[in-house]
Amino acid sequence: xFYREAGDFKTSxxxxxxxxxxxxxxxxYYAVLAFGFLVVPFIINDYWANxxxxxxLIYAIAAVGLNILTGYCGQVSLGTGGFMAVGAYAxxxxxxxxxxxxxxxxxxxxxxxxxxxxxxxxxxSLRIKGFxxxxxxxxxxxxxxxxxxxxxxxxxxxxxxxxxAPERDVFGIILTGPNAPAWATYLFCLIFLTLAGLIARNxxxxxxxxxxMAIRDMDIAAEIxxxxxxxxxxxxxxxxxxxxxxxxxxxxxxxxxxxxxGEAFGIQKSFLVLFMVIIGGLGSIFGSxxxxxxLVVLPVVLKLLxxxxxxxPTDIVAHFQLVIVGALIIVFLVLEPHGIxxxxxxxxxxxxxxxxxx
Amino acid sequence: MPDQLxxxxxxxLNGLMAGVLYALVALGFVLIYKASGIFNYAQGVMALFxxxxxxxxxxxxxxxxxxxxxxxxxxxxxxxxxLPGLLAILLTMVVMAxxxxxVQQFVMRHLIGQExxxxxxxxxxxxxxxxxxxxxxxxxxxxxxxVGLPQGINETIDGVTYDMFGYGFFIDNLDIVATVxxxxxxxxxxxxxQYTKQGRAMRAVADDHQAAxxxxxxxNFIWVMVxxxxxxxxxxxxxxxxxxxxxxxxxxxxxxxxLPVLMLGGFTSIPGAIVGGLIIGxxxxxxxxxxxxxxxxxxxxWFAYVLALLFLxxxxxxxxxxxxxxxx
Numbered sequence: 001x002f003y004r005e006a007g008d009f010k011t012s013x014x015x016x017x018x019x020x021x022x023x024x025x026x027x028x029y030y031a032v033l034a035f036g037f038l039v040v041p042f043i044i045n046d047y048w049a050n051x052x053x054x055x056x057l058i059y060a061i062a063a064v065g066l067n068i069l070t071g072y073c074g075q076v077s078l079g080t081g082g083f084m085a086v087g088a089y090a091x092x093x094x095x096x097x098x099x100x101x102x103x104x105x106x107x108x109x110x111x112x113x114x115x116x117x118x119x120x121x122x123x124x125s126l127r128i129k130g131f132x133x134x135x136x137x138x139x140x141x142x143x144x145x146x147x148x149x150x151x152x153x154x155x156x157x158x159x160x161x162x163x164x165a166p167e168r169d170v171f172g173i174i175l176t177g178p179n180a181p182a183w184a185t186y187l188f189c190l191i192f193l194t195l196a197g198l199i200a201r202n203x204x205x206x207x208x209x210x211x212x213m214a215i216r217d218m219d220i221a222a223e224i225x226x227x228x229x230x231x232x233x234x235x236x237x238x239x240x241x242x243x244x245x246x247x248x249x250x251x252x253x254x255x256x257x258x259x260x261x262g263e264a265f266g267i268q269k270s271f272l273v274l275f276m277v278i279i280g281g282l283g284s285i286f287g288s289x290x291x292x293x294x295l296v297v298l299p300v301v302l303k304l305l306x307x308x309x310x311x312x313p314t315d316i317v318a319h320f321q322l323v324i325v326g327a328l329i330i331v332f333l334v335l336e337p338h339g340i341x342x343x344x345x346x347x348x349x350x351x352x353x354x355x356x357x358x
Numbered sequence: 359m360p361d362q363l364x365x366x367x368x369x370x371l372n373g374l375m376a377g378v379l380y381a382l383v384a385l386g387f388v389l390i391y392k393a394s395g396i397f398n399y400a401q402g403v404m405a406l407f408x409x410x411x412x413x414x415x416x417x418x419x420x421x422x423x424x425x426x427x428x429x430x431x432x433x434x435x436x437x438x439x440x441l442p443g444l445l446a447i448l449l450t451m452v453v454m455a456x457x458x459x460x461v462q463q464f465v466m467r468h469l470i471g472q473e474x475x476x477x478x479x480x481x482x483x484x485x486x487x488x489x490x491x492x493x494x495x496x497x498x499x500x501x502x503x504x505v506g507l508p509q510g511i512n513e514t515i516d517g518v519t520y521d522m523f524g525y526g527f528f529i530d531n532l533d534i535v536a537t538v539x540x541x542x543x544x545x546x547x548x549x550x551x552q553y554t555k556q557g558r559a560m561r562a563v564a565d566d567h568q569a570a571x572x573x574x575x576x577x578n579f580i581w582v583m584v585x586x587x588x589x590x591x592x593x594x595x596x597x598x599x600x601x602x603x604x605x606x607x608x609x610x611x612x613x614x615x616x617l618p619v620l621m622l623g624g625f626t627s628i629p630g631a632i633v634g635g636l637i638i639g640x641x642x643x644x645x646x647x648x649x650x651x652x653x654x655x656x657x658x659x660w661f662a663y664v665l666a667l668l669f670l671x672x673x674x675x676x677x678x679x680x681x682x683x684x685x686x
Binding site: 329 | 397465478483485487489490491493611617653656657659666674
């Protein structure tokens, strides 16, 4: 009834090309933003921040990054964990080398460093394709984790081989370390996620995004009609790694605080982010958010159900989680290869006709 | 002969043996890939699943006992028998065949005609699913697997090399057995695919799905069969790795090691899988021996992947793979 474009007149190209052409969507979007920025920080507590909101925000950034590479440009990457590690270690080195500089700049620079590394490991994608490339990105994953484990310079020669975030602030508000208030860490991550979403959305519908999609749909044909594969693939790797690096930096500095690289950024992390992208929907920014939310909330819900409600041992619940995630991926690929984002689109189509479907 | 060279020779030999085990896992990949174009990431987890099932059956463990106990408050765990290895292997084979049927019936049948990368991701999902099921069925603790394969240092080789060079090579009996079994397995597979009716049908399907359909070959049956054969190969690999280092989760990570093996050898070539496995096995052992101390050790973690990556840049189809021809 309310969800339709009737009566919403567009009088300029700018209005015609906006992200949310339907008025209801637009207001919903502003409402969600306002809720996220103005309401949640006042009601947030430590449990919510650490169990659900922070992991969601951080993984969503990583998922947006991977979705650009895999969903939009068609280059499957299994090296996300490695690139997140690059972001984390870059952030750590910057934080300890320049303690007085704002965290914002550190995190963005960490993203930049990761973008460079991403381009370096993306170079083989010009020669190899499909799951050959997926396996090639495994080289990045294992090599980077090994590097951060073995070269003491990266962890500042600390005895444990771990890195831990020193206390840093933005405009006098403590952001890292055990004393950081929940609302501050939440807002910090939310700002990055909002920016990531905005940038990604606008990149993917512009020239760059179209050349990515052309490469994804058929690279040879794209090359023939004048898309430069070098430029398209390298920008995809750079932008994707930039976001993944930012998420890695946040994951380490804001969320975990102390990190052992093999544990935090192992191959499992790469798969986790890949699953988020698949379940959420390949080639959809909203899908990245949905997939991240789904896979962050699922273990929490399962734990509540299994351990607290039914009283099962935790290891059984953990195994069930594997079974359910695996089955869900298969179910999604079989029934809805475009993920939650496609379900959402179908619902929206239905809503436009509701309550008079003819 | 100088000591360093002798060490290097021993390392090479051990690398060859490790390579055989990589090749065993890679073989399962090649089989499924050739017949159905599916890149089966779950091959490693299938090896884990097979090994766990084998141990569980041999010890007479009740499947899902943990879960049953948690739900019904009972306390069942063992049937109280100990089966001989061979019988247990046969029973495990049956389980793997049922699994193959299930995979075909509930997953792959619905994904026919999808892009390869979608199929690949489906097998990643399958890997997670299987891993969870295996843990639920048999529990997740590390178990010893002993089906009566010989283990420990081979005295003969130790003695002979000691007489020749004055330095006894350390070579595990199990590795020798693994090499023999791998060779037998490859020969059996070749005979199967060249001289039996089902094997020929399998090759026909690998060649051209539609042509195979039109001469009356049941794709469904062939695919179930291929998955069963891959399950059998996984079982053999699982027994070898399980005897060597215990049945545990890291077994499924072997699958990841098999990927560079495949990239070297080519996805479609059985000899390629063997040669690739040997190159990776020797390469990573020798590299770690020569440069490991310089680089801080544990280079085995990434050497295979980087080698494959560099190799791919120059020869994307692998050593023995079919030439990749692309058309618009």
